[in-house]
Structures are given as C-alpha cells and as structure tokens.
Amino acid sequence: xxxxxxxxxxxxxxxxxxxxxxxxxxxxxxxxxxxxxxxxxxxxxxxxxxxxxxxxxxxxxxxxxxxxxxxxxxxxxxxxxxxxxxxxxxxxxxxxxxxxxxxxxxxxxxxxxxxxxxxxxxxxxxxxxxxxxxxxxxxxxxxxxxxx
Numbered sequence: 001x002x003x004x005x006x007x008x009x010x011x012x013x014x015x016x017x018x019x020x021x022x023x024x025x026x027x028x029x030x031x032x033x034x035x036x037x038x039x040x041x042x043x044x045x046x047x048x049x050x051x052x053x054x055x056x057x058x059x060x061x062x063x064x065x066x067x068x069x070x071x072x073x074x075x076x077x078x079x080x081x082x083x084x085x086x087x088x089x090x091x092x093x094x095x096x097x098x099x100x101x102x103x104x105x106x107x108x109x110x111x112x113x114x115x116x117x118x119x120x121x122x123x124x125x126x127x128x129x130x131x132x133x134x135x136x137x138x139x140x141x142x143x144x145x146x147x148x
Contacts, residue, residue, distance in 0.1 A: 067138035081110040100127040
C-alpha cells in the first residue's frame, strides 16, 4: 500500500489513531521513573568474587616501574627484568628483588626477560630494592581487602 493513497482515502482516521498510540507509548517510556533500581534489577543474581589481579612491576632503565603500588591482600606481584645494556639483549643487566625490613622475599639474580613473583598474604608496607643498584627501590602497601 502506498502511503500517499492511504492518506488520501478515509484511512486518515486509522492513521491518526496509530500516530496517537505511538505518541502515547513514547510518552510512557520517557516519563517512567527508573530510580527504584530494585524494581528492575533482581537481587537473586549471585555475585562472584574474583581473585585480585596480578600486579606487574617492570625493571627497566635501572628503575622499578611503578615503584609504589597499593594492592589488596592476596595479590600476586610479578617483577620482570626488561633492562638491557647498550640496546643489546644478550648483554643483560642483572637485577634482584629483596624485601628490606622483614626478609620476607628475595629473588635470585634475574637476567633480561626473567621474572620473580610473590603473593602478599598480610596487610602491611613492604619496601624492596635491587642490591646491585642503590637507587632501585620501591614500596608495596598491602591493605585489608575490606578497606579497598
């Protein structure tokens, strides 16, 4: 059916009724109050707890990057040695990661592209350093997960 022929005949009443219905529905959608979320979102959907993500700290340009992180308890931190000497990967710069005060962790010597990880199970502040380069140090603050 051609819309022009439809409007020319006696069908304009049907057309006006359809237009009124569409306008009414549009009005109802736009004026509905969605502020009561409980009406639209079911509380029966189970919430899942996922393990904290792994934090990656790069060792590059004789620095830890980032050198200060705040993480929830039970987070694993992965240190990766990405340092190279004079742009040549086989002339690697060795690094190590050692926790300063508590002796909690210490890696072996890490050559380029080698890594070390540690999972922090207790809240606290942990300072660490590279024993080969005095200026390489960092801090990890582990918070109780209820405070994050």
